[in-house]
Amino acid sequence: xxxxxxxxRIDVIDKVLEAxxxxxxxxxxxxxxxxxxxxxxxxxRKQLEGLLHKARKIEEMPIGWIAAxxxxxxxxxxxEKSAIPVQQEVNDETGKNQEKLIQDILSLYPAxxxxxxxxxxxxxxxxxxxxxxSSLQRxxxxxxx
Numbered sequence: 001x002x003x004x005x006x007x008x009r010i011d012v013i014d015k016v017l018e019a020x021x022x023x024x025x026x027x028x029x030x031x032x033x034x035x036x037x038x039x040x041x042x043x044x045r046k047q048l049e050g051l052l053h054k055a056r057k058i059e060e061m062p063i064g065w066i067a068a069x070x071x072x073x074x075x076x077x078x079x080e081k082s083a084i085p086v087q088q089e090v091n092d093e094t095g096k097n098q099e100k101l102i103q104d105i106l107s108l109y110p111a112x113x114x115x116x117x118x119x120x121x122x123x124x125x126x127x128x129x130x131x132x133x134s135s136l137q138r139x140x141x142x143x144x145x
Contacts, residue, residue, distance in 0.1 A: 012068040013037065013048070016055050019065070023058045030054060045076045095127045101140045109143060 017037060020030045033051055037043055043051065052069050055061050099122060105115045118136050121128055128136065 012065050013043065013051075013072070016051060016061070016065050016069055019061055020051065020054050020058065023060070027054070045073060045078070048073050048076070094133075095122070098122055098128050098133060098136060101136050104144050105140055112139075112143075115139060 014037065017030060017034045020027065021034060024030065029050065033043060033047055036047070048069060052066065052073065055066055055069065098118075102115055102119050102122065105112060106119070109115070115136070118128060118132055121132060
């Protein structure tokens, strides 16, 4: 009867989990890690780092097991959250041009609702988005020119 290739492997993570459990049988963190390891067959990088932190506190823990868990952690990918995208700098000329178009229309039609909304958006964002700017240009062309 042939054994699977994984049968020869020593499961270091399982041994470290059992040793941590024997050291502190009331530890909920280690118990939850054991449960997840039994269910899924693996632990995340953060969970392994937490287990390693607990294992280093145990004096009877073999150094080879700790080194093996460290090696497993180093092989795992690091997933970092992406940085917040930097807002594009506001082009002063475009903002001034948009402001001028709004003032031109409001001088003739002071109660024009859409242009008042554009004025409010311009006050908040310092620059209108492309769709709003094109609508403003269209209105300016129809109403002022």
